Amino acid sequence: MNNRMQGYCYLAAAMALVGSTVAASKIIGTGLPPFTATALRFAIALPCFALLMALTGARLPRLALRDWLLLAVQAIAGSVGYTALLIAGLQRASAVDGGIILGTLPLVSAAIAILLLGERPGKATLAAIVAAAFGVWLMMRHSAGQGGARSLAGNALILGAVLCEGLFILLNKRLRQPVAPLALSTLMTGFGLAFSAVACVAEAPWDLNLPASAVAAVAYYALVPTVGGFLLWYAGAARVNGAEAALFTALAPVSAVALAAGLLGESLAPAQLAGMACVLGAVLALGGSGLRSRGQRLPAGPAAAADDAPSGPSRG
Numbered sequence: 001m002n003n004r005m006q007g008y009c010y011l012a013a014a015m016a017l018v019g020s021t022v023a024a025s026k027i028i029g030t031g032l033p034p035f036t037a038t039a040l041r042f043a044i045a046l047p048c049f050a051l052l053m054a055l056t057g058a059r060l061p062r063l064a065l066r067d068w069l070l071l072a073v074q075a076i077a078g079s080v081g082y083t084a085l086l087i088a089g090l091q092r093a094s095a096v097d098g099g100i101i102l103g104t105l106p107l108v109s110a111a112i113a114i115l116l117l118g119e120r121p122g123k124a125t126l127a128a129i130v131a132a133a134f135g136v137w138l139m140m141r142h143s144a145g146q147g148g149a150r151s152l153a154g155n156a157l158i159l160g161a162v163l164c165e166g167l168f169i170l171l172n173k174r175l176r177q178p179v180a181p182l183a184l185s186t187l188m189t190g191f192g193l194a195f196s197a198v199a200c201v202a203e204a205p206w207d208l209n210l211p212a213s214a215v216a217a218v219a220y221y222a223l224v225p226t227v228g229g230f231l232l233w234y235a236g237a238a239r240v241n242g243a244e245a246a247l248f249t250a251l252a253p254v255s256a257v258a259l260a261a262g263l264l265g266e267s268l269a270p271a272q273l274a275g276m277a278c279v280l281g282a283v284l285a286l287g288g289s290g291l292r293s294r295g296q297r298l299p300a301g302p303a304a305a306a307d308d309a310p311s312g313p314s315r316g
Helices: 003-029 034-056 065-090 095-102 105-117 123-173 181-203 212-237 242-262 270-294 302-308
Strands: none
Touching: 003 034, 003 065, 003 095, 003 212, 003 242, 034 065, 034 181, 034 212, 065 095, 065 123, 065 181, 095 123, 095 242, 095 270, 105 123, 105 242, 105 270, 123 270, 181 212, 212 242, 242 270
């Protein structure tokens, strides 16, 4: 297997693991409150990232106060906000719906950049955003008929989780000094643990009965998609260019929906399948447009390709 094909396999595996966080969060939500589960996730993942930094000789960056504050806000949004809202949403909505909404992240990020950064989108980007929005509308329309207000509230919370991750990406672009991926993941995990530990006090975790299935799902989330997904993503990103890597994000909702149907036994309605098709088509169209427009100017070396790749899955 050549180097590029290895990269594709690593990226596909990483995104399959990201998709599995939806099923894991559904299981977690049946037995643990959101902030307690979030704190436990980061408490398990942080020593792993610290060990990776020690083994690789990586160092934490020296940053100005402004960048430290941005990192703290990033952690509140992309680490604590994403995880807690996803778990809270899946306590009310189906994992199938959650997987489809998860797939809108590239489009949500593009929309945030347009609205908050004043970026001028091309026609392809606008068309992709509209197609994804239509897909989510189809799915929510179906959910309103099946699960009523509770399901709609759950979908809204999951969409809020995606917005939090989109804000993370936006804030990351505002850092004056770029932070290496491993150091960034370690910092986000550390900040996430601190903030979620404070928030979970309101849930009185010391009085909770901790179901084994929920705790096992948290441990899986922390070790496999978070740490394992990080390693797989950047191993793959080092072998392909950034625009190619971005296309693999479309596999996350496919994995999430497949696991929701196969592992959790949830049914797939025609409206949900249509919504997923719209979202996937929009993401692939957006990624393909980026690949065509950037392919002539992307760096060829593996290290440069890794720097140019999209952010990895470790925060989500």
